[in-house]
Amino acid sequence: MKPEYLQQIPIAQKGGQIKELTKGFSSDKKYVIDDQYLLRLFPKKDKQERQIEYDTISRLNELSAYVPKTFEFGTLDSADMSYMILSYLPGQDGEVALKDITQIEQYDAGFLAGKELKKLHHLNAPEGTPNWYNHKKHKSDSYLKRLKNVPLDEHIKSLLKNYIRLHEHLLIERPNTFQHDDFHPANLLIHERTLSGIIDFQRMDWGDPIHDLTKLGFFSVKASVPFTIGIVDGYHDDIGGVTDSFWELYTLYSAMHIVSALVWGGPLGIYEKMLRYSLDVIVDHDEFSQLVPKWYID
Incomplete structure (x- = not known):
């Protein structure tokens, strides 16, 4: 009825x-x-x-x-x-569907997702959108302040804070474009063994387009490493390959995302899960001494 x-x-x-x-x-x-x-x-x-x-x-x-x-x-x-x-776009979300296709198909679907995301980033932010450096640094400073009250090993707190402070200058003069802001397999549809759609734009925002890839090492690799590698490669297909400057920003945003995830994990009742995911990212970057994560190069 x-x-x-x-x-x-x-x-x-x-x-x-x-x-x-x-x-x-x-x-x-x-x-x-x-x-x-x-x-x-x-x-x-x-x-x-x-x-x-x-x-x-x-x-x-x-x-x-x-x-x-x-x-x-x-x-x-x-x-x-x-x-x-x-x-209505047909298909299952990637978290469900990726396990049922081959690793080559996973990579190909991710490659296509990366190419399509790059197209979306051609949409520039509206006039009057806040400067990305000021906007992101303000949020990061707030999260770092709140991180002090999170029951976390002091070494990890210092590691995150020091890395962010040392590299936050990379935010200066970054472009302001459309951001999906929740780009990971749960919001990517798979149908007939390939990508069929990008969905759930409710969290959309404006800022540095590279920030849209922040959650790859946090969520996407848990669903499929080949798919995640494909996203990175597809996103850079039009410029001939992945650049060092991308990995510099990606790693900075990964560190920032860990801080926010740990801060919000407690109130949401998922702190232990966020801590596990965060430690995995830290290991992937060898405590941020390595820009390119292990899942991409292994």
């Missing part, structure tokens, strides 16, 4: 088959309509920022066919909800 508020949305009203989606961390209510449309509903109070997300997705679809198309944005006043309707 369709929820009553769906009767107020023409596409849903006409839809023959409507299935609710419950997977994922988003608080949106999500429905698939006739395997063609994805309906996302959210509180009306979030309408303004979600309109920006919707408009950005529309512009990103012009850059990559792996981004959903946009169809409708509206409000259900009676339900105090707003909604967007996007095209």
